[in-house]
Amino acid sequence: MSKRLVIGNWKMNPKSLKEAEALFKGIVTASKDSKNVDIVVCPPYPFLTTAKKVPNKKIKLGAQDTSEMLEGSYTSQVSSSMISSLGATYVIIGHSERRSIGDTDEIVNKKILQALKSKLIPVVCIGENVRDTHGDYLALVKYQLIDCLKNVSKLQMKNIVIAYEPVWAIGSHATRVATPEEFTEMKIFIRKVLSDIFDSKVAHATRVLYGGSVNPQNAQAFVDATADGFLVGRDSLNPKKFGAIIAVCK
Ligand code: PEP
Numbered sequence: 001m002s003k004r005l006v007i008g009n010w011k012m013n014p015k016s017l018k019e020a021e022a023l024f025k026g027i028v029t030a031s032k033d034s035k036n037v038d039i040v041v042c043p044p045y046p047f048l049t050t051a052k053k054v055p056n057k058k059i060k061l062g063a064q065d066t067s068e069m070l071e072g073s074y075t076s077q078v079s080s081s082m083i084s085s086l087g088a089t090y091v092i093i094g095h096s097e098r099r100s101i102g103d104t105d106e107i108v109n110k111k112i113l114q115a116l117k118s119k120l121i122p123v124v125c126i127g128e129n130v131r132d133t134h135g136d137y138l139a140l141v142k143y144q145l146i147d148c149l150k151n152v153s154k155l156q157m158k159n160i161v162i163a164y165e166p167v168w169a170i171g172s173h174a175t176r177v178a179t180p181e182e183f184t185e186m187k188i189f190i191r192k193v194l195s196d197i198f199d200s201k202v203a204h205a206t207r208v209l210y211g212g213s214v215n216p217q218n219a220q221a222f223v224d225a226t227a228d229g230f231l232v233g234r235d236s237l238n239p240k241k242f243g244a245i246i247a248v249c250k
Contacts, residue, residue: 004249005038005161005207005229007123008236009064009092012044020047021054023237028056030243037249038229040090040123041236045078052087062090062123065098068110080111080118091115092231094125094148096167105147112148116156123231124148125211126190127165138189145193157202161209162190163231169212171233177213180225187226216244223248 008027014020020043031039042062043051051061067077083091093115094108103111108124115122126144128137145162152160164186169178187208195203210222211231219230229249235241 002205002207002228003036003038004223004227005040005209006242006246006249007040007042007062007090007092007163007209007229007231008242009095009231009233010041010043010047010236011064011097011233013237017047017050020044021050023239024051024054024059026239027236027242028054028059030239031058031246034058034243034246034250037246039246042090042092045083048083048086048088060090061086061088062092063088063120064092064095066091066093066111066115066120068107068114070114080114080120084118084120089119089121090123090161091120092123092125092163094144096125096127096129096165096170099125105144108148109150112160113151116152116159119159121159121161123161123163123209125163125165125231127167127212129167131166131168141186141189142193145190146197149197154198154202157194157198157206161207162194163209163211164190165211165231171213174213177218178210180221183210183222183227184225214245216241216248219245219248 040060040062042064063083066080093111112122128140131137166178168175190208191203207228209229209231210227214230214232215235
């Protein structure tokens with residue numbers, strides 16, 4: 001079994017470079033005794049180099065998004081090769097906060113292909129906005145996987161992480177946290193879809209993370225429910241809490 005993976009998504013936080021440095025140092029200290037866990041921190045783009053300067057061998061860096069374009073006249077866009085050249089190795093793609101401002105599955109797919117070309121590991125976010133009683137949310141997740149992973153090869157799947165993030169469970173507007181049972185069912189479903197697209201070997205080797213209001217109190221139950229790790233929002237801004245979530249994944 002591969003190591004569990006814990007990813008912190010800082011979103012548009014903290015307010016300044018100085019605070020970013022202090023936060024990153026806090027996370028380095030809080031995660032010192034974390035053997036057998038892969039840890040990734042995804043700060044906003046301007047803070048990637050700050051984090052890179054803090055001495056530490058353990059924590060890898062990731063970006064929160066990438067452009068679907070290679071290079072050129074695209075004001076404000078940041079390309080995968082730029083991210084890679086800053087020393088980051090992961091990139092979150094298809095986060096619901098990006099999808100809500102226009103990232104379709106087609107765009108997510110283009111971003112994944114660009115990221116792979118630059119040797120970044122895409123953390124592909126999927127998940128439904130609401131759960132209906134007819135199971136339509138399962139079809140949505142299925143087509144998110146099919147459309148987002150179009151033209152990705154079996155070999156490239158070795159470098160892809162799936163983060164199941166039900167939108168209703170994310171952030172301060174969450175209606176509730178998903179139950180560990182809901183996650184287990186969804187992980188089985190995701191593996192079935194990956195098996196149909198690729199094969200069962202790929203399906204079993206792909207790490208499936210849970211994201212949505214993860215905290216030190218509920219993390220163990222998700223690990224017991226076979227989560228291969230977490231994508232953490234709010235609690236990644238608190239080194240003590242983030243360290244406690246990492247400790248659960250040891
Ligand atoms: C997220 O936005 O990806 C997320 C999981 O946020 P939170 O942990 O705050 O729910």
